[in-house]
Amino acid sequence: MAETISVNGTQHPIPEDPRVSLLDFLRRDVGLTGTKKGCDHGQCGACTVIVNGIRINSCLTLAAMHDGDSVTTIEGLGTPDAPSPLQRAFLEHDGFQCGYCTPGQICSATAMIEELANEWPSDASGDLGAIKLSDEEIRERMSGNLCRCGAYANIVAAIREVAE
């Protein structure tokens, strides 16, 4: 059986060339250009996607290493008509200027909030009301995602609104 990667719920064959990064696979082969290439060296976070619930830099891993994995990109989190809570919060708080880092920021923050849910036990209703992160903690947990425009204050505000 052909090796495949699930991207936003759709199966795609892994490229024959074993040197193709997950980032190039997503942008070139799958055609999802929301995931951005910044440094291509694991330093900026623009290429962040969620693999099996974990946020990773897609420029640092090969597509061939992800047979059977489930990848979520920015396109898989929401749509213009039905944005995810974080997508909506980034819009409401102007959590961007040029927008180039935004897909990576939102993918990273989405997985980060899931990490919080695992660290803080929810009550019986699933409410995560006990979560209160300081701005410094949010910045630390999001330190792998750089914004060259310096929109950090608004990015943190957007994430805080959804995380609380």
Ligand code: FES
């Ligand atoms: Fe992957 Fe910068 S493009 S970390």
